[in-house]
Amino acid sequence: MESVGSIIMYMVVVAAIIIFSVLAVTSRKILRSATYLLFTLFATAAIYFQLGYEFLGAVQIAVYAGGIVVLFVFSILLTSKPGDKSEKLTSKKKVVGLIASVAMLLVAGYALLSRCGFFAQLPAMEGVTMDRIGTELLSSSHGGMLLPFEAISVLLLACIIGGIVVARKR
Amino acid sequence: MEISMMYYLIPSLIMFCCGVYGFITRKNMIAILISLELMLNAVDINFVVFNRFLFPGQLDGMFFTLFAIAIAAAETALAIAIIINIFRSNKTIDVDDATKMKF
Numbered sequence: 001m002e003s004v005g006s007i008i009m010y011m012v013v014v015a016a017i018i019i020f021s022v023l024a025v026t027s028r029k030i031l032r033s034a035t036y037l038l039f040t041l042f043a044t045a046a047i048y049f050q051l052g053y054e055f056l057g058a059v060q061i062a063v064y065a066g067g068i069v070v071l072f073v074f075s076i077l078l079t080s081k082p083g084d085k086s087e088k089l090t091s092k093k094k095v096v097g098l099i100a101s102v103a104m105l106l107v108a109g110y111a112l113l114s115r116c117g118f119f120a121q122l123p124a125m126e127g128v129t130m131d132r133i134g135t136e137l138l139s140s141s142h143g144g145m146l147l148p149f150e151a152i153s154v155l156l157l158a159c160i161i162g163g164i165v166v167a168r169k170r
Numbered sequence: 171m172e173i174s175m176m177y178y179l180i181p182s183l184i185m186f187c188c189g190v191y192g193f194i195t196r197k198n199m200i201a202i203l204i205s206l207e208l209m210l211n212a213v214d215i216n217f218v219v220f221n222r223f224l225f226p227g228q229l230d231g232m233f234f235t236l237f238a239i240a241i242a243a244a245e246t247a248l249a250i251a252i253i254i255n256i257f258r259s260n261k262t263i264d265v266d267d268a269t270k271m272k273f
Binding site: 002006007010014017018021022024025026030033034037040041044047048051052053055056059060063064067068071072075076078079080086087089093094096097098100101102104105108109112113119120121122123124125128132133136137143145148152155156159162163166167 | 172173174175176177178179180181182183184185186187188189190191192194195196197198200201203204205207208211214215218219222223224226227228229230232233235236237239240241242243244245246247248250251252253254255257263
Protein backbone atom coordinates (compact mmCIF):
# COMPACT_ATOMS: atom_id res chain seq x y z
CA MET A 1 0.00 0.00 0.00
CA GLU A 2 1.42 3.29 -1.03
CA SER A 3 1.14 6.53 0.88
CA VAL A 4 -1.53 9.03 -0.09
CA GLY A 5 1.11 11.57 -1.06
CA SER A 6 2.75 9.33 -3.63
CA ILE A 7 -0.63 8.42 -5.14
CA ILE A 8 -1.54 12.11 -5.49
CA MET A 9 1.90 12.77 -7.00
CA TYR A 10 1.39 9.89 -9.42
CA MET A 11 -2.02 11.20 -10.50
CA VAL A 12 -0.70 14.72 -11.11
CA VAL A 13 2.18 13.40 -13.18
CA VAL A 14 0.01 11.09 -15.27
CA ALA A 15 -2.61 13.80 -15.86
CA ALA A 16 0.20 16.13 -16.98
CA ILE A 17 1.56 13.49 -19.36
CA ILE A 18 -1.79 12.78 -20.98
CA ILE A 19 -3.04 16.38 -21.22
CA PHE A 20 0.22 17.90 -22.44
CA SER A 21 0.96 15.17 -24.97
CA VAL A 22 -2.52 15.60 -26.47
CA LEU A 23 -2.04 19.37 -26.55
CA ALA A 24 1.43 19.03 -28.11
CA VAL A 25 0.05 17.30 -31.18
CA THR A 26 -3.18 19.30 -31.52
CA SER A 27 -2.04 22.87 -30.81
CA ARG A 28 -1.95 24.93 -34.00
CA LYS A 29 0.78 27.27 -32.83
CA ILE A 30 4.06 25.47 -33.26
CA LEU A 31 5.88 27.31 -30.48
CA ARG A 32 3.15 26.34 -28.03
CA SER A 33 3.37 22.76 -29.09
CA ALA A 34 7.12 22.80 -28.34
CA THR A 35 6.30 24.19 -24.88
CA TYR A 36 3.79 21.41 -24.24
CA LEU A 37 6.45 18.91 -25.31
CA LEU A 38 8.72 20.44 -22.65
CA PHE A 39 6.07 19.87 -19.97
CA THR A 40 5.59 16.27 -21.12
CA LEU A 41 9.31 15.66 -20.84
CA PHE A 42 9.36 17.14 -17.33
CA ALA A 43 6.50 14.84 -16.31
CA THR A 44 8.45 11.89 -17.70
CA ALA A 45 11.45 12.93 -15.61
CA ALA A 46 9.12 13.01 -12.59
CA ILE A 47 8.14 9.39 -13.33
CA TYR A 48 11.82 8.41 -13.41
CA PHE A 49 12.37 10.13 -10.06
CA GLN A 50 9.33 8.40 -8.64
CA LEU A 51 10.58 4.97 -9.72
CA GLY A 52 13.93 5.57 -8.04
CA TYR A 53 16.17 6.34 -11.02
CA GLU A 54 17.43 9.76 -10.02
CA PHE A 55 20.35 9.79 -12.43
CA LEU A 56 18.05 9.03 -15.37
CA GLY A 57 15.66 11.78 -14.35
CA ALA A 58 18.54 14.24 -14.19
CA VAL A 59 19.75 13.16 -17.64
CA GLN A 60 16.22 13.49 -18.99
CA ILE A 61 15.94 17.05 -17.72
CA ALA A 62 19.44 18.05 -18.81
CA VAL A 63 19.45 16.50 -22.28
CA TYR A 64 15.81 16.53 -23.33
CA ALA A 65 14.37 19.55 -21.58
CA GLY A 66 17.60 21.54 -21.57
CA GLY A 67 19.03 20.59 -24.93
CA ILE A 68 16.52 19.26 -27.38
CA VAL A 69 13.65 21.62 -26.57
CA VAL A 70 15.95 24.65 -26.77
CA LEU A 71 17.07 23.37 -30.17
CA PHE A 72 13.43 23.08 -31.19
CA VAL A 73 12.61 26.58 -30.04
CA PHE A 74 15.60 28.05 -31.88
CA SER A 75 14.75 26.29 -35.12
CA ILE A 76 11.07 27.27 -34.82
CA LEU A 77 12.03 30.89 -34.38
CA LEU A 78 14.40 30.63 -37.34
CA THR A 79 11.86 29.11 -39.68
CA SER A 80 8.53 30.76 -38.81
CA LYS A 81 7.15 33.97 -37.40
CA PRO A 82 6.11 33.75 -33.73
CA GLY A 83 2.41 34.44 -34.37
CA ASP A 84 2.07 31.95 -37.19
CA LYS A 85 -0.72 29.41 -37.05
CA SER A 86 -0.67 26.24 -39.04
CA GLU A 87 -3.57 25.92 -41.44
CA LYS A 88 -6.65 23.99 -40.38
CA LEU A 89 -6.46 20.28 -40.91
CA THR A 90 -8.46 18.78 -43.71
CA SER A 91 -11.01 16.39 -42.32
CA LYS A 92 -9.64 13.52 -44.40
CA LYS A 93 -6.19 13.75 -42.87
CA LYS A 94 -7.68 14.13 -39.40
CA VAL A 95 -9.81 11.00 -39.85
CA VAL A 96 -6.85 8.98 -41.09
CA GLY A 97 -4.75 10.05 -38.13
CA LEU A 98 -7.52 9.40 -35.64
CA ILE A 99 -8.23 5.95 -37.08
CA ALA A 100 -4.55 4.98 -36.95
CA SER A 101 -3.97 6.19 -33.41
CA VAL A 102 -7.27 4.97 -31.92
CA ALA A 103 -6.93 1.57 -33.58
CA MET A 104 -3.44 1.30 -32.15
CA LEU A 105 -4.64 2.42 -28.74
CA LEU A 106 -7.39 -0.21 -28.73
CA VAL A 107 -5.25 -3.11 -29.96
CA ALA A 108 -2.28 -2.39 -27.71
CA GLY A 109 -4.52 -1.51 -24.77
CA TYR A 110 -6.41 -4.77 -25.13
CA ALA A 111 -3.15 -6.69 -25.35
CA LEU A 112 -1.90 -4.96 -22.20
CA LEU A 113 -5.06 -5.41 -20.17
CA SER A 114 -5.41 -9.09 -21.05
CA ARG A 115 -2.10 -9.81 -19.32
CA CYS A 116 -2.87 -9.89 -15.64
CA GLY A 117 0.84 -10.36 -14.91
CA PHE A 118 1.29 -6.64 -15.44
CA PHE A 119 -0.64 -5.88 -12.27
CA ALA A 120 2.34 -6.97 -10.20
CA GLN A 121 3.26 -4.89 -7.20
CA LEU A 122 6.30 -2.66 -7.03
CA PRO A 123 9.20 -4.89 -5.92
CA ALA A 124 11.76 -3.59 -3.49
CA MET A 125 14.94 -2.16 -4.96
CA GLU A 126 18.04 -0.92 -3.22
CA GLY A 127 18.97 2.59 -4.27
CA VAL A 128 20.82 2.92 -7.54
CA THR A 129 24.07 4.56 -6.55
CA MET A 130 26.26 6.56 -8.92
CA ASP A 131 29.05 4.13 -8.08
CA ARG A 132 27.08 1.20 -9.43
CA ILE A 133 25.93 3.07 -12.54
CA GLY A 134 29.50 4.06 -13.39
CA THR A 135 30.89 0.58 -12.78
CA GLU A 136 28.27 -1.16 -14.88
CA LEU A 137 28.38 1.42 -17.65
CA LEU A 138 32.11 1.07 -18.15
CA SER A 139 32.69 -2.60 -17.42
CA SER A 140 33.54 -4.97 -20.24
CA SER A 141 32.46 -8.09 -18.37
CA HIS A 142 29.17 -9.92 -18.86
CA GLY A 143 26.29 -7.43 -18.77
CA GLY A 144 28.63 -4.45 -18.94
CA MET A 145 27.79 -1.61 -21.28
CA LEU A 146 31.24 -0.57 -22.50
CA LEU A 147 30.68 -1.41 -26.18
CA PRO A 148 27.42 0.54 -26.62
CA PHE A 149 29.00 3.40 -24.67
CA GLU A 150 31.89 3.59 -27.15
CA ALA A 151 29.51 3.16 -30.08
CA ILE A 152 27.43 6.10 -28.82
CA SER A 153 30.51 8.28 -28.55
CA VAL A 154 31.44 7.51 -32.17
CA LEU A 155 27.82 8.19 -33.19
CA LEU A 156 27.86 11.56 -31.46
CA LEU A 157 31.11 12.47 -33.21
CA ALA A 158 29.61 11.48 -36.56
CA CYS A 159 26.52 13.52 -35.69
CA ILE A 160 28.60 16.62 -34.89
CA ILE A 161 30.44 16.36 -38.20
CA GLY A 162 27.22 15.62 -40.08
CA GLY A 163 25.46 18.61 -38.49
CA ILE A 164 28.27 20.96 -39.50
CA VAL A 165 28.47 19.59 -43.04
CA VAL A 166 24.71 19.68 -43.63
CA ALA A 167 23.96 23.09 -42.13
CA ARG A 168 26.94 25.17 -43.24
CA LYS A 169 26.61 27.77 -45.96
CA ARG A 170 27.75 26.79 -49.41
CA MET B 171 -4.77 1.76 -4.31
CA GLU B 172 -1.66 -0.04 -5.43
CA ILE B 173 0.30 1.58 -8.26
CA SER B 174 1.17 -1.39 -10.43
CA MET B 175 2.96 -1.63 -13.74
CA MET B 176 -0.21 -1.10 -15.76
CA TYR B 177 -0.69 2.36 -14.32
CA TYR B 178 2.56 3.43 -15.97
CA LEU B 179 2.16 1.51 -19.22
CA ILE B 180 -1.26 2.96 -20.11
CA PRO B 181 -0.17 6.65 -19.99
CA SER B 182 2.89 5.82 -22.04
CA LEU B 183 0.64 4.04 -24.57
CA ILE B 184 -1.56 7.15 -24.77
CA MET B 185 1.54 9.27 -25.28
CA PHE B 186 2.70 7.01 -28.10
CA CYS B 187 -0.70 7.19 -29.82
CA CYS B 188 -0.63 10.99 -29.58
CA GLY B 189 2.74 10.83 -31.31
CA VAL B 190 1.31 8.64 -34.08
CA TYR B 191 -1.61 11.03 -34.57
CA GLY B 192 0.68 14.05 -34.78
CA PHE B 193 3.07 12.26 -37.12
CA ILE B 194 0.26 11.56 -39.58
CA THR B 195 -1.64 14.84 -39.41
CA ARG B 196 1.07 17.49 -39.04
CA LYS B 197 2.54 19.28 -42.05
CA ASN B 198 5.27 21.38 -40.47
CA MET B 199 8.47 19.35 -40.34
CA ILE B 200 9.40 20.54 -36.85
CA ALA B 201 5.95 19.54 -35.61
CA ILE B 202 6.53 16.09 -37.07
CA LEU B 203 9.83 15.95 -35.21
CA ILE B 204 8.03 16.91 -31.99
CA SER B 205 5.61 14.01 -32.49
CA LEU B 206 8.59 11.73 -33.06
CA GLU B 207 10.08 12.85 -29.74
CA LEU B 208 6.82 12.01 -28.02
CA MET B 209 6.93 8.48 -29.40
CA LEU B 210 10.57 8.00 -28.40
CA ASN B 211 9.80 9.27 -24.93
CA ALA B 212 6.92 6.81 -24.52
CA VAL B 213 9.25 3.96 -25.42
CA ASP B 214 11.79 5.22 -22.86
CA ILE B 215 9.14 5.13 -20.13
CA ASN B 216 8.33 1.55 -21.07
CA PHE B 217 11.98 0.49 -20.81
CA VAL B 218 12.33 2.00 -17.37
CA VAL B 219 9.04 0.62 -16.06
CA PHE B 220 9.78 -2.92 -17.26
CA ASN B 221 13.22 -2.69 -15.72
CA ARG B 222 11.89 -1.46 -12.40
CA PHE B 223 9.01 -3.89 -12.03
CA LEU B 224 10.35 -7.10 -13.58
CA PHE B 225 14.12 -6.91 -13.00
CA PRO B 226 14.71 -4.59 -10.04
CA GLY B 227 18.19 -6.01 -9.44
CA GLN B 228 19.55 -5.06 -12.86
CA LEU B 229 20.08 -1.77 -14.65
CA ASP B 230 19.80 -2.79 -18.31
CA GLY B 231 16.53 -0.98 -18.99
CA MET B 232 17.95 2.18 -17.48
CA PHE B 233 21.03 2.00 -19.70
CA PHE B 234 18.88 1.38 -22.76
CA THR B 235 16.94 4.53 -21.93
CA LEU B 236 20.19 6.43 -21.42
CA PHE B 237 21.43 5.39 -24.86
CA ALA B 238 18.03 6.07 -26.41
CA ILE B 239 18.14 9.62 -25.03
CA ALA B 240 21.63 10.11 -26.49
CA ILE B 241 20.53 8.78 -29.89
CA ALA B 242 17.41 10.95 -29.81
CA ALA B 243 19.54 14.03 -29.15
CA ALA B 244 21.86 13.17 -32.04
CA GLU B 245 18.95 12.46 -34.37
CA THR B 246 17.20 15.71 -33.48
CA ALA B 247 20.33 17.80 -34.04
CA LEU B 248 20.87 16.26 -37.46
CA ALA B 249 17.20 16.50 -38.44
CA ILE B 250 17.09 20.18 -37.51
CA ALA B 251 20.23 20.81 -39.56
CA ILE B 252 18.49 19.19 -42.54
CA ILE B 253 15.28 21.15 -41.92
CA ILE B 254 17.13 24.46 -41.79
CA ASN B 255 18.88 23.54 -45.01
CA ILE B 256 15.52 22.79 -46.64
CA PHE B 257 14.20 26.10 -45.35
CA ARG B 258 17.14 27.88 -46.91
CA SER B 259 16.46 26.47 -50.35
CA ASN B 260 12.64 26.26 -50.29
CA LYS B 261 11.63 29.14 -47.98
CA THR B 262 9.14 26.80 -46.31
CA ILE B 263 9.29 23.67 -44.17
CA ASP B 264 5.98 22.22 -45.23
CA VAL B 265 6.38 18.53 -46.06
CA ASP B 266 4.03 18.86 -49.02
CA ASP B 267 6.24 21.52 -50.60
CA ALA B 268 9.51 19.64 -50.29
CA THR B 269 9.23 17.99 -53.68
CA LYS B 270 12.54 18.86 -55.29
CA MET B 271 14.00 15.39 -54.97
CA LYS B 272 10.89 13.61 -56.21
CA PHE B 273 10.94 12.35 -59.78
